[in-house]
Amino acid sequence: MAQTQTSVPYVTAILLNCGAGGPVRLFSGVHGNQRPLRHEPCAGQSGKEFKITSIYFKRHACQRGLHATLDAVMDLKERLNLTPEMVRSLDIRTSSFVFRLSNPEPKTPVGAQASAQFTSAVTIKYGRMDSEELVLKSSDDPEIRELVGKITVTKDESVQQYLAENPIHFCAARVVLETTEGQVHERWAPVPLGDVETPFGWDMLRTKYMHLIAETPCEQTADRRFELIRGLEKETSIDSLFTL
Numbered sequence: 001m002a003q004t005q006t007s008v009p010y011v012t013a014i015l016l017n018c019g020a021g022g023p024v025r026l027f028s029g030v031h032g033n034q035r036p037l038r039h040e041p042c043a044g045q046s047g048k049e050f051k052i053t054s055i056y057f058k059r060h061a062c063q064r065g066l067h068a069t070l071d072a073v074m075d076l077k078e079r080l081n082l083t084p085e086m087v088r089s090l091d092i093r094t095s096s097f098v099f100r101l102s103n104p105e106p107k108t109p110v111g112a113q114a115s116a117q118f119t120s121a122v123t124i125k126y127g128r129m130d131s132e133e134l135v136l137k138s139s140d141d142p143e144i145r146e147l148v149g150k151i152t153v154t155k156d157e158s159v160q161q162y163l164a165e166n167p168i169h170f171c172a173a174r175v176v177l178e179t180t181e182g183q184v185h186e187r188w189a190p191v192p193l194g195d196v197e198t199p200f201g202w203d204m205l206r207t208k209y210m211h212l213i214a215e216t217p218c219e220q221t222a223d224r225r226f227e228l229i230r231g232l233e234k235e236t237s238i239d240s241l242f243t244l
Contacts (some may be wrong), residue, residue, distance in 0.1 A: 017217060057194035057208065060129045062113040065098050067192030068171035069116060073123045075187055076177050084125055084147045088180045092116055093156035094173040095163040102153035109135050121147040130211060162190065202230065 060070045069092050076082055092098070103115040112118045112135050121144045123129045138144045159172055166172070172190040179185070191197050193204070200208070206226055213222050228240060 054196055056192075056196060057200050057205070059192065059194050059200075059204070059208070060119070060123075061131050061135070062119045062129055063101060064192075065101055065171050066114075066116055066119050067194070068189035069094070069098065069173040069175060070119055070123050070129055071193050072173065072175040072187035072189040073120050074127065075189075076175065076185055077124055077127050080179075080185065082124055082177075084121075084143055086179050086181075087124060087147060087150050088178045088182075090120060090124075090151045090178075091176045092120065092151070092153045092173055093159060093176060094153065095160045095170075096155060097163065097170050098173055099153055099155050104148050104151070109139065112139060116153045117148045117151040118144070120151050166190070 058064065058067065060067050062070070073090070080086070098116065101114055101116045103111060104117045106112040106115040106118055109132065113132075118138070119129050122134060122138045124147060125138070125141075125144060126134065128134070156174060159174060162172055163169060169190045171192050173188075175187045175189065177185045177187075194200050209226055209229075210222060213219055213225070218225060228235070232238070
């Protein structure tokens with residue numbers, strides 16, 4: 001049987017041509033990306049419910065448990081026009097789940113992406129934590145290291161109790177900032193943006209999409225591809241995604 005343009009080998013070839021990497025069984029494995037594309041019917045909902053509607057989008061290029069914290073840090077950054085020089089201290093008050101990600105001296109890029117202090121420092125300086133390139137760029141940055149020294153992670157009983165009552169909100173954190181002028185600002189973030197409960201708007205989805213497609217062979221048709229995706233439920237075929 002001839003391969004269609006939307007077959008797994010064809011899609012894999014397109015992704016490889018764009019520089020994508022990953023596990024050998026990315027599509028066909030037990031947890032492969034092909035699985036969410038198949039509906040898993042529930043009683044009385046055959047063909048109507050699709051698992052892909054319950055996925056989350058990652059705003060930050062780091063360990064998922066840190067996303068609510070970074071949302072809070074980013075909010076402070078945007079609202080206060082926060083710079084590293086303005087920070088006297090930043091305390092991430094959270095549960096034991098996120099506390100395990102306290103690591104002020106990560107030794108590897110992967111370790112940095114799982115460090116509450118490092119990722120928060122990068123977010124304060126750049127207003128984002130969205131790429132491996134930014135992680136590598138920040139690893140030897142003396143300003144980032146100085147900022148990391150001002151950031152603490154604390155187990156908070158109130159957050160621990162909140163997690164016990166809301167076990168799916170495992171990212172929950174309260175971020176408390178003290179500025180060099182002595183002002184104290186607090187942000188509570190129980191659920192990260194991009195979750196099913198706090199979905200991305202189309203503007204944020206577009207920003208993420210354009211970032212991911214940049215410098216690939218598909219970049220020249222990025223606008224048309226995004227609009228196609230935006231109205232995908234109206235399409236009878238997804239062939240055009242791979243032929244634009």
